[in-house]
Amino acid sequence: MPATSTPDQLQPPPRDTIFHLSLDPQPPSPAAPTLILLHGLTSSHLEWSLVIPHLQPHYHLLLVDLPAHSRSSSLPPPYIIPSMADQVASIIQSHARNSQAHVVGMSMGGFVTLNLARRYPSLCLSAFVSGATPFEGITRWLARNNWVLYYGFWLSNLIITDGMYDWMCRVMDMKEHRELRREIVRNVKWQVIRDVYGSIVEEFTVEGMAEVGQVRCLSVAGGKQDQVEVTRRVGQVWKERGLTGRLGSRAFVVRGAVHAWDLQFPDVFAGGIRSWVERDDLPVQFEVLE
Template sequence: MSTITGASPQSSFITQAPTPDTIFYVSLDPQPPNPTAPTLILLHGLLSSHLEWSLIIPHLRPHCHLLLVDLPGHSRSSSLPPPYTTSSMADQVASVIQSHARNGKAHIVGMSMGGFVTLHLARRYPSLCLSAFISGATPFEGVTKWLAKNNWILFHGFRLSNMIITDWMYDWLCRMIGMKEHRELRQEILRNVKWELIRDVYGSIVDEEDGFSMEGMAEINQVRCLSVAGERQDQIEVTRRVGQVWKEKGLTGRLGSRAFVVRGAVHAWDLQFPEVFAGGIRSWAEGVDLPNEFEVLE
C-alpha cells in the first residue's frame, strides 16, 4: 500500500479495496479525533492519483475528515471502464460523498481536471457540496482549447516527454520551479498515461453541451465557489472573468463566490506551496479570510 503522509498505524486510515466497478478511496479521520469535523474530498489532476495530496494532508487532518480518491481510469481506479469524462467522474464522486462523507455532504477541492469534476458536482449535485475550492480549472480558450480538441497531440506529447525526461531530469526540473519531491506520485503519473484518459477528459472539458463555457460558470449558482489561478502557468485573465461573471450574476454577493491568483505559483502549486494551499482550503471551508498569498481578481 502506498504511504500517505500523516497516516500512522495508530490512526484511523481506511481504504476501499479496488474492484472493477468501484472507485478507490482513502478515508482519514481527524487526528486528534473530532466527531463534528466536516468532510473534505480532494480530487486530483489528470494522470495523477490520491498521492498528489500527501503534502497537504498534515496541514488539514487536525481539522477535517478527509476523503481522497483515485478518479476513474487512474491508478487504483484504473479498472473502471470508460468513458472517463469529467461529468461521469462527478457522478461516481457523488456516490462516494453520499456514502462516506459526514452527513452525506463535503467541501470539494479540485486541482486541474479535479477542478472540472468539482464544477460538475457544484452544478449537478449542489445538495452534496458545502463549498467548492477549484484551482487551475477555467473554461479553455485560444491555444489551450485548440489543443484540447486535438488531444492526440497532447497524448503523444505526454508519451514523448516520458521517454525523454529521466527521473533525475524530472527532479531537477521540479526543483527549478520550486516543487517539492514527489517520486512515488511521478511513477503513478507515468503509469496513468493512456489514450482513453487524454481523449475523454480533454474532449469533455471542451464539449459544447457537457463542458464549461463562461456562461456555464454562471450556472454554479447554489454553491460558494473559489476559482484560483497559479500566476506562472494558469489562465489569469480567464480566471478574472470567471470572478466577474459570478459578481455580475449576483453570486459574489449572495454566496461569496470569487476568483483569486497566487503569485509565483505554478499550475500544480499544491506540490509547490502545500502549506499555503492547505491554508486556503481550510479558510475557504471555514468561511474566513484567505491567507495573504491569495490576491483577489476583480
C-alpha cells in the same frame, strides 16, 4: 456548461466504484466536516500527500483515485467529466459525514468539482478549485486536438529521467515526489486524455460558470502557468450574476504559483482551503481578481 440534468437527480450508485481512502481527523473529532480531494489528470490521490498534514488535524478527509487512474484504473469508460462527478457523488453520499463534503479539485479534479457543484449542490458544502477554468485560445485548440497532448505526455515520460525530474522540481520550486511520478507515468492513456479534454471543451464556457449557482465557489489560478485572465472573467461572471453577493463565489490568483502548486506551496494551498471552508480571510498570497 449545458444544463443536461436536474440538480440533485442522483444516479444509482455505480456497480464498480472508485478507490477511496478515508482519514479521520487527528485527534478524532466527530464534529469535523468532510473534505474530499480530487486530483489532476494522470495523477492520483498521492498528489495530496504534502497537503494532508496541514488538513488532517481539522477535517475528515476523503481521498480518491478518479476513474482510469491508479487504483481505479480498471473502471470501464467513458472517462468524461460528468461520469467522474457521478462517481464522486456516490462516494460523498456513502462515506462523507452527513453525506456532504467541502470539495477541493486540482485541474481535472477542479472540473469534476464544478460539474458536481452544478449537478449535485446538496452534497457540496463549498467548492475550491485550482487550474480549472474554461479553455480558451491555444489551450482550447490543444484540447480539441488532444492527440498532440497525448504524445506530449508520452514523449515527456519517455525522455525525462529521474535526474531531469529532480532538476525540474528545483526550477519550479516543487517538492519531489518519486512515487507520484511513477503513478503519473502509468496513468497516461489515450482514451482518458481524449475523453477528459473532449468533455471539458463540451461542458465548460466562461458564461456557463454562472450555472454553478447554488454552491459557494472559489476559483484560483497559479500565476505562472494557469489562465489568469480567464479566471478573472469567471470571477466577473459570478459577480455580475449576483453569485458573489449571494454566495461569496470569487476568483483569485497566487502569483508565484505553477499549475500544480499543491506540490509547490502545500502549506499555502492548505491554508487557502481552511480559510475558504471556515469563511475566514484567505492567506496574503491570494490576490483577488476583479
